[in-house]
Amino acid sequence: MGIVQTIAAVVLAISLMTFVIFFGRLPVFRRTPIAWLYNFFVVHVPNAILAIDRRTTGGRFTASLVRFGHFMMNDKHPTVLVFFLLLLAGSEYMAVPTAWGLLSGLQRFTVAVFCTLPYVFLYLAAYSDPGTVSMSSLKHHMMLYPYDYALFQPGVRCHTCNLLKPPRSKHCPICKRCVGRLDHHCIFINNCVGVGNHHWFLLLILSTAVLASYGGWLASSLVGQQVQERFPNWSLLPWRARDSGQPMSWSTWLILLSWGLKNHVQLGSIGLLGLLISPLIWGLLVYSMWNVWTGQTTNESLKWSDWKCDMEDGYVYKRRMSHERRLSMVAAPGVPASGTRWPVEAEHVLYCAHDGTPPAQNDKTLAGVGEWEKVYSLHDVENIYDLGFWNNLKDIFVPNYQFNTLGLPPVERRGRPRKRTARK
Ligand SMILES: [Zn+2]
Ligand SMILES: [Zn+2]
Secondary structure (H helix, E strand, O other), X not given: OHHHHHHHHHHHHHHHHHHHHHHOOOHHHOOOHHHHHHHHHHHHHHHHHHHHHHHHOOOHHHHHHHHHHHHHHHOOXXXXXXXXXXXXXXXXXXXXXXXXXXXXXXXXXXXXXXXXXXXXXXXXXXXXXXXXOOOOOHHHHXXXXXXXXXXXXXXXXXXXXXXXXXXXXXXXXXXXEEEOOOOEEEOOOOEEEOOOOHHHHHHHHHHHHHHHHHHHHHHHHHHHHHHHHHOOOOOOOHHHOOOOOOOOOHHHHHHHHHHHHHHOHHHHHHHHHHHHHXXXXXXXXXXXXXXXXXXXXXXXXXXXXXHHHHHHOOOEEEEEOOOOOOHHHHHOOOOOOOOOOOOOOOOEEEEEOOOOOOOOOOOOOOOOEEEEEEOOOHHHOEOOOOOOHHHHHHHHHOOOOOHHHOOOOHHHHOOOEHHHHOOO
16 A cells, blocks of 8 residues: 555645646636645745745855756756656656567557657757747748737837837747747747747647556556456456455455555556646646637737736727728838738727826827727637637648638638637
8 A cells, every 4th residue: 555655645746736836827727726836835935945044044045046946947958858858768768668578569559659759749849940030030920910909019129139029929038039929938848839839849748648648547557457467356346356246345456456566666656657647738738729729829818817907907998990001011011011911900909008097089109090998808809819729720730821811701800709718
C-alpha cells in the first residue's frame, strides 16, 4: 500500500501545483479555489518567506532568489524546455525497454510513433519563427487582419521596436520583439506562440496528451497483466473472479496491485505519472481549443476580460463605423483598397471613458460616426476575429489563407456577436 500511496500523492501534488501556477491567474478561475491557491503560493508564501528572511539575513537570501526568479521567468533561456525534454526522455527510457518484450508488433509501432511525435512538434514549435514583426514583414502582418477598433487601434506604435503594431500583434517582453497574433510566450518551448507556430504548438500539446494517456494506460495495463499472471483472481469485476466466484474486496485488490508495482516499479510509476498528468495536458488542449472556438488568443481573452470590467463599471461606449472611409486603408500602410485577406471588418468603434463622461459626438479625433451608446456587456459587441470554429482552425493551420474569396453570407460579413465568446 505504501508505495502506491506515495507515488500517487507525489504525482498528484506536482500535477495540482503545476496546474495552479500556470492557470491560476486566468480570468475563468476568478473567485474559485484555484485562484485562492494561486494567490496563496504566488503572493502569501513568498511574502512570509520575505518577512522571515528580513529578520534573519537582512533580506540577502530573497534578493538572490528574486534575481534567480526574474531570470527564470523573464529571460529567454531553455531551462524549462530542457526540463520538459528530460522528463519526456527519462519517462520513455524508464518504460520503453522494460515494456518492449511484452508488446505486440502493432503496439511497438504505435509506441514508436507516439514517442517520436512530441519531439518533432517540440522542435518545430521551438525553432519556427512565431511571426516576428520587422520592417520587411510589417506589410505582410498588416494584410493578415483588419483593426477591430476595440482591442486593436490603428496608428499605435511599439515603444521598443518603434514599428506600427499590426492588428492582433503584441510585444513579447521576454523575446524583446513584436509578434503577429501573439497568443503567449511559452517557457516550455522557449519561444512565443504566434501566427507562425501556433499550429505546431497545438500539435505538440495534442501529441503529448496522446503519449501521456496511451503510455499511462499501456504501462498500467502491463503491470495489471503481470499481477493477473501471478494472481489469476485479481479483478474487481465479479464475472472475472475465476475460482471463488466472489468479487474481490478493494483492500485485497490494492494489496495485490502494490505487489505488482513493487515488482515493476519503473512501469508502475510511469503508468501512474502518465494517467495522472494526462488530464492536465488534455485540460491545456481543451483551453487552447476553446480559444480557437471563440476566435481569440490568450492575450485577447485577457484584454476582453478587462473590457468586461470597464463595461460593468459603465465606462464603455460604442458607435457606428463610417463605411464611407476605408479606414483600414488609411490606418494600415501597405493595405490595398480591396482590404486585408480577412472577410469581416469592424462595424463599431469601442471607446473607454475612464472618467465616466461620454465622448463628444463631434470629436473628430475618434473613429466612427453618430451617437455614442453605452455598452453594458460583452454580448453587445462583436469579435471580428471569430469566423466560426472551422474557419478559425483554418486560419491557424493554413498560413495566409485567403478568406476574402470565401464568399461568406452577408450576415457573416457583418461580423458575429460576441455572445458565444462572452466569459462570465
Ligand atoms: Zn515591439
Ligand atoms: Zn516571446
